[in-house]
Amino acid sequence: MSKATIKEVAAEAEVSTATVSRVLNESGYVSDEIKERVLEAVAKLNYQPSAIARSLKQDKTYMIGVIVPDISNSYFMGISRGIEDVVGPEGFQLMFCSSDESPDKENRLLQLLQEKRVDAIVLATAGGNDEKVKQLSDSGLPIVLVDRKLESDEAGAGLDLVAEDNEEGACRLTGKLLEDGHVRLGVVNGPARVSTGRERYEGVLKAMREHGLDPKPLVYNGDFSTEDGVLAVRKFLKSDPKPTAIVSLNNRMSLGVLLEIVRSGLKIPDDMAVASFGEVEAGSLLKNPGLYYIDQHPYDMGIKTGELLLKRIRKEETPAEPVFEIFRNEVNRIG
Amino acid sequence: MSKATIKEVAAEAEVSTATVSRVLNESGYVSDEIKERVLEAVAKLNYQPSAIARSLKQDKTYMIGVIVPDISNSYFMGISRGIEDVVGPEGFQLMFCSSDESPDKENRLLQLLQEKRVDAIVLATAGGNDEKVKQLSDSGLPIVLVDRKLESDEAGAGLDLVAEDNEEGACRLTGKLLEDGHVRLGVVNGPARVSTGRERYEGVLKAMREHGLDPKPLVYNGDFSTEDGVLAVRKFLKSDPKPTAIVSLNNRMSLGVLLEIVRSGLKIPDDMAVASFGEVEAGSLLKNPGLYYIDQHPYDMGIKTGELLLKRIRKEETPAEPVFEIFRNEVNRIG
Numbered sequence: 001m002s003k004a005t006i007k008e009v010a011a012e013a014e015v016s017t018a019t020v021s022r023v024l025n026e027s028g029y030v031s032d033e034i035k036e037r038v039l040e041a042v043a044k045l046n047y048q049p050s051a052i053a054r055s056l057k058q059d060k061t062y063m064i065g066v067i068v069p070d071i072s073n074s075y076f077m078g079i080s081r082g083i084e085d086v087v088g089p090e091g092f093q094l095m096f097c098s099s100d101e102s103p104d105k106e107n108r109l110l111q112l113l114q115e116k117r118v119d120a121i122v123l124a125t126a127g128g129n130d131e132k133v134k135q136l137s138d139s140g141l142p143i144v145l146v147d148r149k150l151e152s153d154e155a156g157a158g159l160d161l162v163a164e165d166n167e168e169g170a171c172r173l174t175g176k177l178l179e180d181g182h183v184r185l186g187v188v189n190g191p192a193r194v195s196t197g198r199e200r201y202e203g204v205l206k207a208m209r210e211h212g213l214d215p216k217p218l219v220y221n222g223d224f225s226t227e228d229g230v231l232a233v234r235k236f237l238k239s240d241p242k243p244t245a246i247v248s249l250n251n252r253m254s255l256g257v258l259l260e261i262v263r264s265g266l267k268i269p270d271d272m273a274v275a276s277f278g279e280v281e282a283g284s285l286l287k288n289p290g291l292y293y294i295d296q297h298p299y300d301m302g303i304k305t306g307e308l309l310l311k312r313i314r315k316e317e318t319p320a321e322p323v324f325e326i327f328r329n330e331v332n333r334i335g
Numbered sequence: 336m337s338k339a340t341i342k343e344v345a346a347e348a349e350v351s352t353a354t355v356s357r358v359l360n361e362s363g364y365v366s367d368e369i370k371e372r373v374l375e376a377v378a379k380l381n382y383q384p385s386a387i388a389r390s391l392k393q394d395k396t397y398m399i400g401v402i403v404p405d406i407s408n409s410y411f412m413g414i415s416r417g418i419e420d421v422v423g424p425e426g427f428q429l430m431f432c433s434s435d436e437s438p439d440k441e442n443r444l445l446q447l448l449q450e451k452r453v454d455a456i457v458l459a460t461a462g463g464n465d466e467k468v469k470q471l472s473d474s475g476l477p478i479v480l481v482d483r484k485l486e487s488d489e490a491g492a493g494l495d496l497v498a499e500d501n502e503e504g505a506c507r508l509t510g511k512l513l514e515d516g517h518v519r520l521g522v523v524n525g526p527a528r529v530s531t532g533r534e535r536y537e538g539v540l541k542a543m544r545e546h547g548l549d550p551k552p553l554v555y556n557g558d559f560s561t562e563d564g565v566l567a568v569r570k571f572l573k574s575d576p577k578p579t580a581i582v583s584l585n586n587r588m589s590l591g592v593l594l595e596i597v598r599s600g601l602k603i604p605d606d607m608a609v610a611s612f613g614e615v616e617a618g619s620l621l622k623n624p625g626l627y628y629i630d631q632h633p634y635d636m637g638i639k640t641g642e643l644l645l646k647r648i649r650k651e652e653t654p655a656e657p658v659f660e661i662f663r664n665e666v667n668r669i670g
Contacts, residue, residue, distance in 0.1 A: 048449060048474075063451075071415070071431065077407035093447055096406065096431040112428055114383065116398075226616070259619050281561070282617030284594050 004045035012041035062092050064309060065113035066122045067106060069194075070224065071098035073252055075278060075298050076124060079146060082302020083122060087309055092119065101191065101223050103128030110136060119313050122305055124148050127193030130155035142312035146305050149195035160312070162305045162325045166196050166277075169294045169329050170203025170249065171210075173275050176292045176331055177245045178211040182273060185217040186236040186243035188253045190224045197224075200249040200277055218243055222253050229256020237264060244273065251278030254293075258283060279332075288335040295332050301325075339380035347376035397427050399644060400448035401457045402441060404529075405559065406433035408587055410613060410633050411459060414481060417637015418457060422644055427454065436526065436558050438463030445471060454648050457640060459483050462528030465490040477647035481640050484530035495647070497640045497660045501531050501612075504629045504664050505538025505584065506545075508610050511627045511666055512580045513546040517608060520552040521571040521578035523588045525559045532556075535584040535612055553578055557588050564591020572599060579608065586613030589628075593618060614667075623670040630667050636660075 010017045015034060022030050023038040030038075041047070064087060068076040084094055095118065099106035106126045110133065113121055120142040123133065130150045137143045137159060147163055150156035177185065187204050190197030205215040220235050222228025229248060233256070236243050246261075248254040254276035258268065266272050268289045275292035276283075283291045304325050312320065345352045350369060357365050358373040365373075376382070399422060403411040419429055430453065434441035441461045445468065448456055455477040458468065465485045472478045472494060482498055485491035512520065522539050525532030540550040555570050557563025564583060568591070571578050581596075583589040589611035593603065601607050603624045610627040611618075618626045639660050647655065 071406065072409045072412035074407050080406070093432070093444075097428070109428075255617065259616070262620055281594070282590065282620055285597055285617055285620040 004047040006047070009038065009041045009045055009047045012045060013037040060119055061117050063095050063116065063118045064092050064120050064122065065095050065097065065109075065116070065118040067097045067099055067109050067113070068124045069099050069101045069106075069126045070252070071096055073224075074281075075251060075296060076147075078298030079124075079302040079305065082299040082304075083306040083309070084302075086303055086306025090310060092309075092313075099126045101126045101194075103193070107132055114139075114141060120144065120309050122146055122309065125150065125194070127151055127191065127195075133159070142309065144305055144308050144312070146301065147196060151193065151195070158322050160308050160323045160325075162301050162308065162327075164196075164296065164301075164327045164329060166199035167203040167206065169331075170200035170247070170277055171207045172203075172331050173277060173292055173294050174204045174207035174247050175210070176333075177247065177273055177275050178207060178213070180245075180273065182243075182245040183213060184241060184243045184245075186232065186239075186246045187217045187219045188229055188232040188246060188248040188257060189219055189221050190249055190253075191221065194224075197221075197249065204247055204249075217247075224250045224252055226252050226256040226259075229253035229258075230260040231256075233257055233260035233264070245269075245275065246272060247275045247277075249277045251276060251280055251296075254278065254280045255282060258286065258289070258291075262286070283334045286335065291334040293332055293334070294329045296329055297327055301327060339382040341382070344373065344376045344380055344382045347380060348372040395454055396452050398430050398451065398453045399427050399455050399457065400430050400432065400444075400451070400453040402432050402434055402444050402448070403459045404434050404436045404441075404461045405587070406431055408559075409616075410586060410631060411482075413633030414459075414637040414640065417634040417639075418641040418644070419637075421638055421641025425645060427644075427648075434461045436461045436529075438528070442467055449474075449476060455479065455644050457481055457644065460485065460529070462486055462526065462530075468494070477644065479640055479643050479647070481636065482531060486528065486530070493657050495643050495658045495660075497636050497643065497662075499531075499631065499636075499662045499664060501534035502538040502541065504666075505535035505582070505612055506542045507538075507666050508612060508627060508629050509539045509542035509582050510545070511668075512582065512608055512610050513542060513548070515580075515608065517578075517580040518548060519576060519578045519580075521567065521574075521581045522552045522554045523564055523567040523581060523583040523592060524554055524556050525584055525588075526556065529559075532559075532584065539582055539584075552582075559585045559587055561587050561591040561594075564588035564593075565595040566591075568592055568595035568599070580604075580610070581607060582610045582612075584612045586611060586615055586631075589613065589615045590617060593621065593624075593626075597621070618669045621670065626669040628667055628669070629664045631664055632662055636662060 006017050006020050010020050020038050023035050066080055097109045103126050107129050114136055122144050124147045130152055134155045144160045189201050192198055208215040218236055218239055220232035222232060246257055248257045257274055261268055261272050268274055277294045278296050279293050283289055308323060341352050341355050345355050355373050358370050401415055432444045438461050442464050449471055457479050459482040465487050469490045479495045524536050527533055543550040553571055553574055555567035557567060581592055583592045592609060596603055596607050603609055612629045613631050614628050618624055
């Protein structure tokens with residue numbers, strides 16, 4: 001089946017191609033009678049306007065690139081859902097890409113999205129791309145950072161940011177374990193190149209200092225994966241003395257921590273207490289695990305991100321003052 | 336910052352725009368000296384070739400659209416990872432879209448991907464779009480169905496399919512519960528518009544018939560979400576007589592089933608046995624749940640899908656015979 005062209009549609013409707021274009025883009029005046037003729041011709045020839053050709057003319061693709069480090073983490077999908085609920089009704093489509101926590105892959109994705117002329121980028125960075133991000137932003141492409149800051153405060157200073165108060169949250173979370181009398185902590189941390197990893201770890205140390213402890217916990221540096229939660233517990237259980245409580249600094253690693261403690265035959269929290277930055281839905285399968293967790297609000301963060309995107313794409317403020325939207329979270333407990 | 340054009344690059348390098356294009360697309364002969372001059376001009380002017388303009392000429396966008404019903408389900412992300420590991424090294428980029436189990440949204444996404452001129456589409460359909468899919472396929476756009484068939488066998492007959500033997504798997508899974516002596520089953524089913532829902536339910540009925548039972552289980556029709564697993568258990572626990580075992584026909588619903596049984600204070604499997612189509616990672620948090628599950632191989636399915644995509648995009652076979660690749664899965668048990 002060969003594709004109909006705009007010229008064939010114009011010939012069929014006996015109008016100019018410019019008129020066909022006006023009808024399809026709903027721009028400029030066209031009489032109802034002409035409009036009907038064009039739409040009939042479009043239907044008859046099964047004409048598919050090319051979004052690529054259209055975007056070249058309109059200078060808008062109605063695509064927003066969303067780069068997250070882990071597309072299968074429900075946290076980032078919660079954020080994405082919030083974004084979509086705001087920008088979707090305005091005609092924008094999200095294009096998800098996963099950097100898999102790799103700065104190199106993220107760099108390639110940033111380049112690709114620029115080449116695809118997306119209208120804006122949402123970035124939860126895997127780190128290592130300050131310069132590239134700054135360059136894209138300086139070229140006029142709106143970029144909203146979500147969840148994670150750039151590595152240098154200077155590079156991120158001009159960019160919108162929707163994130164959590166990670167240090168404060170991790171400090172309060174750790175405080176709960178310390179109030180329960182734990183003094184030997186194991187910390188399952190994310191990579192130091194990622195701001196959430198750095199800030200949450202700082203929060204743990206702060207809590208220890210506030211409780212008069214020497215801030216030298218056992219540390220396992222993971223990459224936010226379930227697998228690394230498992231490996232962290234294996235490492236901690238081989239140490240002497242063992243920690244009596246584990247602070248795990250993201251939800252995926254926390255699931256791995258829980259799975260491996262249970263697999264080792266230890267009881268939570270009697271043999272090993274656990275605190276998690278981020279809720280672990282499956283934690284309720286355990287009987288009275290006394291599991292502390294910071295509840296997060298990814299959907300609300302997504303809503304805020306979506307609003308910022310629309311504002312930036314529509315250039316509602318020029319020059320734009322960057323917005324820093326920081327969410328504060330509470331400590332909760334399961335069982 | 337205004338963007339450099341290919342004309343400015345050509346002027347700077349003192350060559351024609353065609354030569355610049357040849358260098359950038361690595362097509363046709365250009366002497367090393369000229370090539371160097373062009374690349375220097377590109378660097379000096381910070382020229383960014385437009386992928387949109389390029390794709391208009393090359394008739395290839397190197398983008399593959401992947402429409403899944405639930406982007407946060409690790410099963411579909413496992414498939415996507417497999418696809419990416421095959422097509423990524425060949426220069427293709429995946430664009431993920433989530434239909435959220437909505438046929439309407441899926442229809443819009445199919446339209447959008449066609450307009451974006453993706454080179455191929457991978458579809459795990461939410462149902463209801465047989466005609467649209469057929470139309471896109473007939474227009475020459477390669478479409479590979481994954482996990483789920485179209486509603487009518489006729490519409491799907493000409494399309495590649497990578498799926499599981501759902502009926503056989505569900506039959507064997509249910510058989511395990513029946514061999515353990517259960518006769519009153521509750522079935523948490525997916526939507527009937529989705530082939531995996533229909534086929535797995537058929538498998539349950541087949542197993543009941545093979546064991547001489549009247550194939551009339553209690554049924555809850557969910558939409559493959561964790562929430563629906565929770566609601567199904569609530570419904571079953573209100574029925575009289577209650578089922579003694581639950582067959583849950585996807586991994587997300589199974590997590591909800593486990594959570595709600597535990598929340599009700601019942602013991603698994605003594606008070607209520609559970610069998611799941613698809614592994615529930617968190618199931619290991621339970622003590623000896625005797626949880627039967629069908630193990631799935633989404634990554635391998637993704638690898639196969641990726642290979643088919645490359646073959647179709649490169650038109651290695653014309654006319655193409657559709658490939659039906661059906662994966663068979665084993666029943667396993669936790670605890």
